[in-house]
Amino acid sequence: MIGGWNEVDIKSREEYGQIYENSVRDPPSFWAEKAEELIWFKGWDNTYSWDKENAICMWFEGGKLNAAYNCLDSHLQARGDRIAILWENEIGDTESYTYRQLHREVCKFANVLKGKGIRKGDRVAIYMPMVPQLVIAMLACARIGAVHNVIFTGFSADSIRYRIQDSSCKMVITADSTLRGGKTIPVKENVDRALDSTVESMIVYDRANVSITMKEGRDSIWQEEDASQECESEIMDAEDPLFILYAGGRTGEPVGMLHTTGGYLLYVMQTFKWVFDHRDGDIYWCTEDCGWIIGHSYTVYGPLACGATILMYEGAPTYPEPDRFWELIEEYRVTTLYTTPTIIRALERWGDDLPKARDLSSLRLLGTGGGPIGPEDWMWYYNTVGNRRCPVVDTWSQTEAGGILIAPLPGAVPLKPGSVAFPFPGIEPAVLKPDGTEADVNEEGMLVIKKPWPGMMRTIYRDHSSFKEMYFERFPGIYYTGDNARRDEDGYFWITGRTDEVIKVSGYRLGTAEIEGALLSHHAVAEAVVVGYPHKIKGESIYVFVVLKEGVSRSSALKDELGDRVRSTSGPIAVPEKIQFADALPRAIPDGIARRVLKKIASGDIDRLGNLSDIENQSVIEELIKERE
Numbered sequence: 001m002i003g004g005w006n007e008v009d010i011k012s013r014e015e016y017g018q019i020y021e022n023s024v025r026d027p028p029s030f031w032a033e034k035a036e037e038l039i040w041f042k043g044w045d046n047t048y049s050w051d052k053e054n055a056i057c058m059w060f061e062g063g064k065l066n067a068a069y070n071c072l073d074s075h076l077q078a079r080g081d082r083i084a085i086l087w088e089n090e091i092g093d094t095e096s097y098t099y100r101q102l103h104r105e106v107c108k109f110a111n112v113l114k115g116k117g118i119r120k121g122d123r124v125a126i127y128m129p130m131v132p133q134l135v136i137a138m139l140a141c142a143r144i145g146a147v148h149n150v151i152f153t154g155f156s157a158d159s160i161r162y163r164i165q166d167s168s169c170k171m172v173i174t175a176d177s178t179l180r181g182g183k184t185i186p187v188k189e190n191v192d193r194a195l196d197s198t199v200e201s202m203i204v205y206d207r208a209n210v211s212i213t214m215k216e217g218r219d220s221i222w223q224e225e226d227a228s229q230e231c232e233s234e235i236m237d238a239e240d241p242l243f244i245l246y247a248g249g250r251t252g253e254p255v256g257m258l259h260t261t262g263g264y265l266l267y268v269m270q271t272f273k274w275v276f277d278h279r280d281g282d283i284y285w286c287t288e289d290c291g292w293i294i295g296h297s298y299t300v301y302g303p304l305a306c307g308a309t310i311l312m313y314e315g316a317p318t319y320p321e322p323d324r325f326w327e328l329i330e331e332y333r334v335t336t337l338y339t340t341p342t343i344i345r346a347l348e349r350w351g352d353d354l355p356k357a358r359d360l361s362s363l364r365l366l367g368t369g370g371g372p373i374g375p376e377d378w379m380w381y382y383n384t385v386g387n388r389r390c391p392v393v394d395t396w397s398q399t400e401a402g403g404i405l406i407a408p409l410p411g412a413v414p415l416k417p418g419s420v421a422f423p424f425p426g427i428e429p430a431v432l433k434p435d436g437t438e439a440d441v442n443e444e445g446m447l448v449i450k451k452p453w454p455g456m457m458r459t460i461y462r463d464h465s466s467f468k469e470m471y472f473e474r475f476p477g478i479y480y481t482g483d484n485a486r487r488d489e490d491g492y493f494w495i496t497g498r499t500d501e502v503i504k505v506s507g508y509r510l511g512t513a514e515i516e517g518a519l520l521s522h523h524a525v526a527e528a529v530v531v532g533y534p535h536k537i538k539g540e541s542i543y544v545f546v547v548l549k550e551g552v553s554r555s556s557a558l559k560d561e562l563g564d565r566v567r568s569t570s571g572p573i574a575v576p577e578k579i580q581f582a583d584a585l586p587r588a589i590p591d592g593i594a595r596r597v598l599k600k601i602a603s604g605d606i607d608r609l610g611n612l613s614d615i616e617n618q619s620v621i622e623e624l625i626k627e628r629e
Helices: 013-025 027-035 067-071 073-079 099-115 132-144 157-166 188-194 262-275 293-305 324-332 341-348 375-385 464-472 512-520 556-570 595-603 619-626
Strands: 046-051 056-061 083-089 094-098 123-127 147-150 171-175 177-180 183-186 201-205 219-221 241-248 254-260 283-286 309-314 336-339 365-368 392-394 404-406 429-432 445-449 479-487 493-498 502-505 508-511 525-535 539-548 578-582
Touching: 013 027, 027 046, 027 262, 056 262, 067 073, 067 132, 067 262, 067 293, 073 099, 083 099, 083 132, 083 324, 094 099, 099 132, 123 132, 123 157, 132 147, 132 241, 132 293, 157 188, 157 241, 157 254, 157 556, 171 188, 177 309, 183 188, 241 293, 241 508, 254 262, 262 293, 283 293, 283 324, 293 309, 309 324, 341 375, 341 539, 365 375, 375 392, 429 479, 464 479, 493 502, 502 525, 502 539, 508 512, 512 525, 512 539, 512 556, 525 595, 539 556, 539 595, 556 578, 578 619, 595 619
Parallel strands: 083 309, 123 147, 123 171, 147 241, 171 201, 201 219, 283 309, 283 336, 336 365, 365 392, 539 578
Antiparallel strands: 046 056, 083 094, 177 183, 241 254, 429 445, 445 479, 479 493, 502 508, 525 539
16 A cells, blocks of 8 residues: 555545544535535525435525636636636647636627527537637536537537437537647538537637538637627526536436536535645646546536636647657646546556656646556556656546545545545445345445435436436435445455446447447348457457348458448447457347356456356357457
């Protein structure tokens, strides 16, 4: 175990333990005290209510506030001239915004939205690269009470269309293109292929002055819009929606996870403050795209609610040279780096010389999240990047959670490489066996959270029955995370993987059903099963078993076609790493295709296939192992 940092509010495991015990003994009192740090237009009437039978959770009922006001207006007097956003792209273009400047830009764009008919409760899709205008668009929506739906720019037209239609968006905010890996990648043309008549207007940020098609009466250029720089904040109820974010649900299909205003903002502010030991003067860099929950919570809302200075970067982590990350840390004197295991592994491949050639002495804390990190990669991050003096906070969060649920608080507890350590105060996790009893020490089981917390999603947009079924019926009244975990003899949590049909590629949650649907839409495919398997860089990657229709010949060209089909429907991040043709797939009685067996085959774990007595066609397994990619 590694420890020895003593410069934070909670300075020992004993102090953490006392705070934690108080927080889970009386969560409403704990969170009510922390909520006093937000700016409320009206205080709440009831801190917390939980209807277990209907899976309806409410925090700070009757309270009135605005997320954008808390992220901007609340800082103007004391921190108005502090830098809020430092931005750079891979070719060295830069922009910066003080809190006062960001406030003006957000107010102006909020008035632009209102001028186009956007009102409180309307849904607005945002499909933009990592530029400051993305943050401005999110906060402008929050300011007027519109519900933003940020869509990752790596998604294809079909994925965009699904997310826009499912949430009934009235407007799309996008850009003409983005720069990545030395290429200008089109963005708007993806949106154009996705849109239908439900979208009334589109605002396009002229990112790189490339030629685009504009639809008269619907499309306009961001830079050509003009409006007042004064805009009153909409008074929002604490339980009013703030955003919808789509991620793979328990069935593998993407679902719209709805987060509300008061509880979410409180939760991300408090977790940001404690997990990252935030201090005035810090330069904080979260490398995650805002198309994912970590980007929402720890690039935008959490840091800005705390008055932090954030760094945003648009581009590939190793372009134009493989030391680009280290160059940025040196240039901006970054104090806190929060990145993904995928990026850590990718940078580690370039060796120790590149980070050691740069001055990384400004770093004070390192964070990782978005997937499990192996002890070896953790140690490289700690030894080489942090020079053995920066704590590494390994975090576990989910889109559903809103923010970090389990992580070591730096200075409070010794660190174990590869472990997410202990729950955040107010969070009560457990590892359960299938019968609902507690798992033994070091026994892998299903990770659950016993009680709701303020940042928890409130529902699946327009489908509360599925929300209840997915998350609260497996263990009645208890939140079922869909992750497996174990707890060691010291009480540390270790995340061991997913239990449902969701694959985390480079930390991005992809539903297997969406990818399987793309494959099955090809005329040659009779059956397709998508599973995840361990990958050295991505953490997990996609392995596909495909049964072809009668008379169709196997070929590498057909594999390329299938990959292209997935790319065109779900985006490049969902393209399978390996495709294996099969004459048949193993079937379990009575459940159908034996995915558990296929996962073992894909992972190469063929010596531990488990009990196969329920497989009706066991000879198929031997053939699949023999032909494994």
